[in-house]
Structure formats: structure tokens, C-alpha cells
Amino acid sequence: xxxxxxxxxxxxxxxxxxxxxxxxxxxxxxxxxxxxxxxxxxxxxxxxxxxxxxxxxxxxxxxxxxxxxxxxxxxxxxxxxxxxxxxxxxxxxxxxxxxxxxxxxxxxxxxxxxxxxxxxxxxxxxxxxxxxxxxxxxxxxxxxxxxxxxxxxxxxxxxxxxxxxxxxxxxxxxxxxxxxxxxxxxxxxxxxxxxxxxxxxxxxxxxxxxxxxxxxxxxxxxxxxxxxxxxxxxxxxxxxxxxxxxxxxxxxxxxxxxxxxxxxxxxxxxxxxxxxxxxxxxxxxxxxxxxxxxxxxxxxxxxxxxxxxxxxxxxxxxxxxxxxxxxxxxxxxxxxxxxxxxxxxxxxxxxxxxxxxxxxxxxxxxxxxxxxxxxxxxxxxxxxxxxxxxxxxxxxxxxxxxxxxxxxxxxxxxxxxxxxxxxxxxxxxxxxxxxxxxxxxxxxxxxxxxxxxxxxxxxxxxxxxxxxxxxxxxxxxxxxxxxxxx
Numbered sequence: 001x002x003x004x005x006x007x008x009x010x011x012x013x014x015x016x017x018x019x020x021x022x023x024x025x026x027x028x029x030x031x032x033x034x035x036x037x038x039x040x041x042x043x044x045x046x047x048x049x050x051x052x053x054x055x056x057x058x059x060x061x062x063x064x065x066x067x068x069x070x071x072x073x074x075x076x077x078x079x080x081x082x083x084x085x086x087x088x089x090x091x092x093x094x095x096x097x098x099x100x101x102x103x104x105x106x107x108x109x110x111x112x113x114x115x116x117x118x119x120x121x122x123x124x125x126x127x128x129x130x131x132x133x134x135x136x137x138x139x140x141x142x143x144x145x146x147x148x149x150x151x152x153x154x155x156x157x158x159x160x161x162x163x164x165x166x167x168x169x170x171x172x173x174x175x176x177x178x179x180x181x182x183x184x185x186x187x188x189x190x191x192x193x194x195x196x197x198x199x200x201x202x203x204x205x206x207x208x209x210x211x212x213x214x215x216x217x218x219x220x221x222x223x224x225x226x227x228x229x230x231x232x233x234x235x236x237x238x239x240x241x242x243x244x245x246x247x248x249x250x251x252x253x254x255x256x257x258x259x260x261x262x263x264x265x266x267x268x269x270x271x272x273x274x275x276x277x278x279x280x281x282x283x284x285x286x287x288x289x290x291x292x293x294x295x296x297x298x299x300x301x302x303x304x305x306x307x308x309x310x311x312x313x314x315x316x317x318x319x320x321x322x323x324x325x326x327x328x329x330x331x332x333x334x335x336x337x338x339x340x341x342x343x344x345x346x347x348x349x350x351x352x353x354x355x356x357x358x359x360x361x362x363x364x365x366x367x368x369x370x371x372x373x374x375x376x377x378x379x380x381x382x383x384x385x386x387x388x389x390x391x392x393x394x395x396x397x398x399x400x401x402x403x404x405x406x407x408x409x410x411x412x413x414x415x416x417x418x419x420x421x422x423x424x425x426x427x428x429x430x431x432x433x434x435x436x437x438x439x440x441x442x443x444x445x446x447x448x449x450x451x452x453x454x455x456x457x458x459x460x461x462x463x464x465x466x467x468x469x470x471x472x473x474x475x476x477x478x479x480x481x482x483x484x485x486x
Contacts, residue, residue, distance in 0.1 A: 017187050018187070020186055021187070027441075027442070028426055029056070029439060029440070030439070032433060032434075033054070036433070047434075048435070052433075053461065055440050058402070059460070063458075063462070064462045069363060070097055070364050071350075074349055075342060075345060077089075078101050078345055081111060081113075084098065084105075104345055107124025108341065109122075113341045117341060117344065118338065120147050121149075121339060125344050125345065126143040126144075126148065128348045129143070129146055129148075129347055129351045130146055132351025137281040137284070139284040146315050146316075147315060148313075148344045148347060151313065151314045152316075154314070156184055158316075159260065160187075160188045162328065163190075163225045163226055166189060168222060169222070169224075170192065170223065171185055171191075172213060172257070173193065173194055173195070174197050174205070174228060175194045175196050175446070176197065176404070176446035176448055178230065179446065193217045195209050195210050197233070202395055204238070205244055210248075225257070226257050226259070227259055228260045229248055231265075232265040232266070232269065232276065233399070233400055235441070235446050236402070237398060237400045237401075237402050239274040239276065242282065246282060249279065249286060252294075257294075258296065259293060261295060261296065263299055264300040265303050265400040266299065267305055267306075267372075268304055268375065268401060270376040270398060270399060271399075274399075279295060280317065293320050294319070296318050301350050304350070305368045305371045311342055312339070313340075313347045313350075353368075375459055378466045381470060382397070382403050382457060382459060383395075383396055385473065389477050390478075392405050392406070392408075401459055402457065402458055403456075404443070404456050409428060410481065410485055411486050412486055413480070425444050425448075425453040428455070428480070429442045429455055432480075438469060440455040440456060
């Protein structure tokens, strides 16, 4: 082969762990939606609808959710501190936003938002976040346990690199769950040890199933290092009850597992019967301290009533590890220099929002409550609509940003999907897209009990559009079931 025609890199020469990753984000449904979007831009009358409605995206601001004014005011003042010296600023920005921006800038070395911070995050911001966590949990939080990160994905990857040594190490991971965990495990060469959530029990975690999966993995020579729990759940939308959380903590303690608590949807709870409780609070309430259980908690500013996905702010709280292990955590964290400063600032604001008596408090609460009530109404409307249709069952959306209905597909539809070499839920989602313009994520993206089929639909569309989604979906589903009726 001549040098001109040689290629230094081909697909076959790539890391096989990369090639083994499932093509989640660029799946058949998403790719088809992108093509249809472009087609509609050049030929608006091509389909029996005039827009693509993205119910596959957990991207609140893109879908119309408005940012919280106080947070954006503080960010603007921090990014352009010259405004703090302008006479007109007090007539544009709230007084507490001005005060908070000054306080935050004083915490940042050189007052430089464009500079590097400490690799673990700006110390003063970590102190503020630790205080916010302590207020939330009613238990102390040490700022040295906080690592500020670019969202929640970055620390998940970091932790996987710390825990996984080779393919003989495994992680217990819920099915269904966000593909962040399964993908990160695949890249690290870990063995996935799946445990199925109990759909009939509101997507609860079955301890007997956990034990069965753990024992089975160990019998095959797998060293199970940790347990992932997502609460509130993605894609399932459940909020775990306190008793179930206590069982999980006890299980991890008895089995010497690191508990990896994904708590990024902690603000998204829509039921009066349940509330979010952090796993750290559960553990401390049970009397377990640093010596009893190893726990890593993840949070992000991408969700909740804030929905600041593009800001890439997040943290992990690392507890229950000795000093030598913590040095290694610090070493891995230092590889990324630091997380972005705007994200760090926003995390500090999310964990310490305006309080009663602050000028911004009333508007902040109004904005927050309006967003949360809208999400709750959208979730309830979708659940009711799905449960009214033949072959569809949908658990109540207690939290997070999604509903995850189960669809019992006719045998003829399953056969038609197999003839196209497509998974049945992908086949269903493609038909939904082609007929309505609605984009959902097939359940096979997240994993599901074999022989069952689901799809994930976000509740983030604006309320007026949700009614259109329901109308189109009902018409489609009835026609689909008639077309493929056995």
C-alpha cells in the first residue's frame, strides 16, 4: 500500500471498547428525525405535520423552560464585573443578586471567572455548597468531600476509572437506566451486573433480586465493586420510598459495595406522598458514619426547575473513604485541571437560592413553582392519556422528567419489526415519528425485561403543545393497533 493511500486510523484499528458501545444518541429514530427536520425546512408540506416534536430530549431550556432570573443575574454580574461599578446596575439587577455576585467574586482567586480554579473546585464555592447540603440533609457536610465537576457525566466516568481494574470487576446497575452508566462501564472494560427494577411495584429496587444478581456474578468470578441507584429514576420517573432506601444502604454496607447515588433529579418530585431524601441522609439517619459505608453522590444543574444543561455544572460528594483512597480520587480529578467556573457558580446558587426576606425571593418562588406545577400537570396529562389506550400501561410520574409507558405490541407488529431487522420498540417509535412528528426514545435504549417493550417520553414540552402531542399520539396508536391487530 502506498503512503498516499494508507490510513493511520481505521475503524478496525480503533479501541474495541469504543466499537462495543451501543449507538444510543445517534439511533435510528434520532437520525430519521434529523432527516425529516431538514426535509420539512425545504418542503413544509411533505408530511401531515409541520414540525418535529422532540419528546426524546431532556433539555429544558431548548424546549421552552425559562431560566431562573436570580441565577442569570448573578452569572451576568460575575461574568462582567464592570457592571457592579455602574450607577444604572441597581435599577436593572436585584440588590441580593448584586450582593451575591460581589461575595462570589471575592471567593474566586483574582476575581477571574476566566481563570483556572483549584482542581477540586473553588474552595469558597465548595464551602457554600457544603452548607447547602447540610441544610438539605440536616447532617454536616465537609467541603473537602465536594468535587465540583462539569455536570454529572464527568464524575461518573471518573469514578468508573477509579473502581474498575479489568473485566473481572463489575457494577450492579439498574435496568432500565440511563445509558451513561452502561456506556461508562463498557469504556472501562467493566462487567455489567444488571438488576431489573420492579415495574409492578412502581419501579422499586428489589433487594432479593439485588442479592440474586450479586451472588450470580460472584459465582462467575466477578468482583462486584459498587451499586448504582438513580433516585428519582431515569427513565422510569419513580421516587424511592424511605424504607427501600434503608434496605439499599443496609445491603451495600453488608456486601461491602460502594453506593453510587445518582440524585440529579432531586428537585423534580411531583407527588405529595413522597419526597426526595438523599442517600447520605438515609445512611446518617440509620446511624452509619464514614467508617460504615462508602457513598458517592452525584448532582447536576442540568435538571430540576433550573434546567441549565449547557452550563455543565455539577458535583460529587465522596464519603466513607480513607485518606489514601481520597488521594487517588484527587489525583484523577486533577487530570481535568478544573471544572468551568460558571458551572461552579451556578451549583453554589442552586444549593443556596434566595431566602425569605431577600429581594428576589418572591419572584424566585413564583418562577420555581410555575415551572414545577407545569411539569406536574404535563406528567399527569400524559400518564392519563397513555393509560386510556389499548395495550399501554404507564406508572405514575412521581419525579424526574419522564414517563416510561409499557406497550404490548401485537404479534403482527413484532413480526413486521423482525422482518425489517428492527427491535419492536424501535419499529413502533419510527412509525410514531413518521405519522406524527413526535420523537420518543425506545425502551431498548435503557434496557428492559426481555419480551417487554417501552418508550421514554419527556414531560418538558410546553403545556399547550402537550395537548397536541396527546391528540396526535392517541390517533396514531389507535390506527397502529388496528393495522397490526392479530
